[in-house]
Amino acid sequence: MKKFHFQTPTGIHDVLPEDQEYFRKFLSVAREIVEFYGFKEMEVPILEEAALYEKGTGETTDIVEKQMYTLRTKGGDVLALRPEFTPGIVRAYIQNGMMNLPQPVKLYTQGPLFRYEHPQAGRYRQFHQFDIEVFGETSSAIDAQVIQLFTLILKELKFTHLIVEVNSIGDSSCRPYYKKLLSSFFRSRANSLCQDCKRRLKENPLRILDCKEEKCQQVKSQAPQTIDHLCEECKRHFKSVLEFLDEADIPYHLDPYLVRGLDYYTKTVFEIFSEKPVKKIEEDPSQGETEVVTRSALAGGGRYDTLGKILGGKDIPAMGAAIGIERIVALMKANAANLPKEKPGPQVFLAQLGELPKKKSLKLLEELRQANVQVAESLGRDSLRVQLARADKLGVAYTLILGQKEALEGTIVLRAMDTGKQDIVKMDKVVEETKKRLRKKS
C-alpha cells in the first residue's frame, strides 16, 4: 500500500470484470425480453434538479427525506444524483413532447442510482436498476404485462422461489377517504404503536402498514384494508389486473397492506421477492441448525396516473417498475446454474522472437482481427518459452510462431497446441490457413 491510499466511499464499489459478466448476462436477457414487447431504450441524466425528486418522488418519502445526494453547482443550481428513475423519465416524456407519439410509449433504461443509506447485503449507495415505464395506457392489461415481463426475466434467469405481491392503493377519489379511515383507526390505538409510527400517523398513515415492528404488526392485522375501500373504478381495475395475471399463469399473492414507499403510486402496486431458505447454525449448539427464510425484494413498481400533473404537465396514465441488478447478480452467483456462459477466449496466440518479427506482429494481429480470428499476444515478452506458457494458459488451439528466420523467409510456424505438430505456412496464406484449421476443429 502506498502512502496515498484511496478507496471508494462508503457503500460504493467497483464493478470488476468478473462481476461485469453477470451484469451483461442479466442485461442481455432483460433487453431481449422487453424489446420483444416493444420497449425502446433511452437514457436520462444522472444529475437532475433536486426539486424534480422532491416533487415527484415526494417530500415525505425516505428517499427524499434522508437518502438523496444533493449538491449545489457553482452557478447556484441545486441538483441531485438520481435516487430513482421514474421522475426523470416522466420529465423526459413531457419535455420531449412524447405525448405526441403514438401511445402507449414504452421505454426502458438502466444505470446507476444513488441513495445515502446504511449499506448492507444487497444494499449500496450506488447501485444499478433496470427500469421500464409505459405511458399513455389506462388499461389494466398493461399493469399485468409489466408484472409479467419482470417475472419472465427472472424465470429466464432460472430463478425459483419467487413471490409476487400485489395490491391496489386506490386513486385520488378513494384514497383520501381510506387514509382518513386508517388515521382514525391507528389514532385510537396510538399507544400500541412504535415511535416512528406515531410520527407517521401525522405525515402519512399509509406508511404505518410498512412497519415491521411486532407491536405495529399486531395492530395492523385488524386495520382496514385498501381493497375494501376502493372506488368502483379502482375496484374494477384491480379485479381486472388479477384476472390478467390468472390468465397468464403468473402466480401472485395479494398483500392487502402493501403500500410502497413512494407517494405517487395509484391503483396497482407490486413487489417481487426472492424467498430462500438458508441454513443457519445457532450459536448455542444444542439448538442445531434452523432454517431461516431470507426475503429480499428484487423488483417493485406500480401505476402512477397522476405524476405527470405533479410534475407540471397533464395527468398521464402510466405504469412502471424497476429491478435491482446487484441483487439479481448476487442470486445468480449463489446459483451455480446461472453462471454466465463462458465467453470464448482467444483461439490463437501469436508468439514472436526478436525485433523484426515483433514489428511485423502488429499488422498480422490486425489482419487476424479483420478475419474474425480471436488472437492473443504477449508482445512485451521475448522468450518463446514464456510466450508458449501464456498461450497454454489461455487455452488456445494454435500458436503462430514468428521468428527471425521466418520473418526473413516470409513464412510463419503454425503449431497445434494439443499435438505439438508444427507446419510452416507462407505468410500471405497464414490467415486463411488458420481459419481453415479452426473451422475443422469445431
Added chain:
RNA sequence: GCGGGUGUAGCUUAGCGGUUUAAAGCGUCGCUCUGUGGCAGCGAAGAUCGUGGGUUCAAAUCCCAUCACCCGCCCCA
C-alpha cells in the same frame, strides 16, 4: 440514525499466553530451459498487521477512538 461482528501481502488464512528478519498456500514475475507450453525444482517482488492515539522496557497481540466491510433494525432495489 440505532444495535452486533470482523479487519494481517492481490486472494485464503496462521500468528493474538507481549519481545529479534510477521509465516504459509494460491496467484504474479523470473531462473533452471539463449527458438518451443502443460510437470517439477529454485528464487524474487509484494504487509509500515485498516488508521490514529494510549499502556509498557517491549504491541499484529492489551485499552480507547476512528474508518471500512459484513450481519440485524428501519426502508427498500
